[in-house]
Amino acid sequence: MRIDDLDTPAVVIDLDRMEANLARAQQYANAHRLALRPHIKTHKIPSLAQRQIALGAHGITCQKLGEAEVMAEAGLEDILISFNLLGAAKGERLRALARRCTLSVVADSGAVAEGLSALFAAAGRRLPVLVECDTGAHRCGVAEPQAAAALAETIARLPGLSFAGLMTYPAHGGVAATAAWLDEAVACCARRGLEPEVVSTGGTPDLYRAHEVAVATEHRPGTYIYADRSLLARGYCGLEDCALSVLATVVSRPAPDRCILDAGSKALSSDLLGLDGHGLIVEHPEWTIHALSEEHGHVRIPAGAAGPEVGERVRIIPNHACVVSNLFDLVHGARAGRIEMAYAVAARGRMQ
Numbered sequence: 001m002r003i004d005d006l007d008t009p010a011v012v013i014d015l016d017r018m019e020a021n022l023a024r025a026q027q028y029a030n031a032h033r034l035a036l037r038p039h040i041k042t043h044k045i046p047s048l049a050q051r052q053i054a055l056g057a058h059g060i061t062c063q064k065l066g067e068a069e070v071m072a073e074a075g076l077e078d079i080l081i082s083f084n085l086l087g088a089a090k091g092e093r094l095r096a097l098a099r100r101c102t103l104s105v106v107a108d109s110g111a112v113a114e115g116l117s118a119l120f121a122a123a124g125r126r127l128p129v130l131v132e133c134d135t136g137a138h139r140c141g142v143a144e145p146q147a148a149a150a151l152a153e154t155i156a157r158l159p160g161l162s163f164a165g166l167m168t169y170p171a172h173g174g175v176a177a178t179a180a181w182l183d184e185a186v187a188c189c190a191r192r193g194l195e196p197e198v199v200s201t202g203g204t205p206d207l208y209r210a211h212e213v214a215v216a217t218e219h220r221p222g223t224y225i226y227a228d229r230s231l232l233a234r235g236y237c238g239l240e241d242c243a244l245s246v247l248a249t250v251v252s253r254p255a256p257d258r259c260i261l262d263a264g265s266k267a268l269s270s271d272l273l274g275l276d277g278h279g280l281i282v283e284h285p286e287w288t289i290h291a292l293s294e295e296h297g298h299v300r301i302p303a304g305a306a307g308p309e310v311g312e313r314v315r316i317i318p319n320h321a322c323v324v325s326n327l328f329d330l331v332h333g334a335r336a337g338r339i340e341m342a343y344a345v346a347a348r349g350r351m352q
């Protein structure tokens with residue numbers, strides 16, 4: 001089948017670009033002796049996680065217990081869940097997952113650590129827990145290096161847990177601050193007789209600066225596999241690196257200065273990520289997808305620009321690739337205009 005024969009809207013992955021993105025990151029990690037632990041939130045596809053491992057990644061990262069279950073079921077062996085896990089409802093699933101793969105998790109408070117301890121105290125094996133650190137992104141994470149070391153000590157003392165290290169999802173552009181923060185946290189741990197075996201940083205925008213965080217042992221990039229318009233806008237990559245696009249059709253041309261695509265928020269999501277418009281139309285970068293309804297992409301066409309005929313097809317580089325993956329059951333892998341494979345997005349929609 002050719003790309004031209006696909007029904008729309010559809011997600012197409014340029015396999016050559018994807019492979020180049022994966023290889024470049026792995027080579028960089030190898031050159032700097034950093035373990036790579038890709039975040040599968042971007043693709044949610046077990047065979048792509050296996051491809052990342054085959055290229056040299058040490059393990060994978062998942063955000064959700066349900067995503068991790070899908071990956072373990074497919075044979076992925078080393079999984080970090082980088083999200084505070086709370087609540088008895090997850091208990092048996094978490095214990096079962098820890099029996100079938102090398103599992104580690106994070107905590108940023110005594111409450112989370114105590115909940116995990118209650119689940120694992122009688123499990124017969126210790127659950128490795130990393131302390132999540134807020135090195136500047138102000139999402140989850142303990143706020144001070146001293147507090148990270150104090151929580152590390154609590155984790156080391158709690159039954160059923162072991163202290164595995166430090167984890168951060170840094171602010172973009174915050175490499176120097178992250179390096180200083182983690183240096184201090186490692187020193188604070190040392191004063192308490194604790195040595196973090198793993199110091200894990202993450203994110204794609206600063207992926208190629210990960211080695212500047214001297215104490216880091218691993219990095220968790222996610223979006224690097226596909227890239228997207230937000231990375232393009234930040235100057236991380238070129239258009240030729242963007243591997244994921246949403247194929248759409250012009251379904252209406254109500255006026256000379258606008259047209260409607262069959263890709264709305266259900267295909268592109270509403271994530272703007274600070275950008276103007278909801279995606280880059282590769283064939284017509286001068287058009288703006290200025291608004292989305294569920295099924296309609298509202299496009300503004302500048303005066304004087306050649307407008308499309310109804311039925312014309314376009315490729316859209318979405319603002320945020322990860323959320324697009326969560327919206328489609330299938331994505332299509334293509335080379336030189338031909339569809340080579342369809343991937344089931346097996347971990348999509350795993351909210352819990």
Ligand SMILES: Cc1ncc(COP(=O)(O)O)c(C=O)c1O
Pocket residue numbers: 039041042061082168169202203204205220221222223224
């Ligand atoms: C904890 C964590 N690690 C790694 C990543 C991957 O970041 P990126 O998609 O910028 O590569 C994310 C993304 O949200 C994350 O939340």
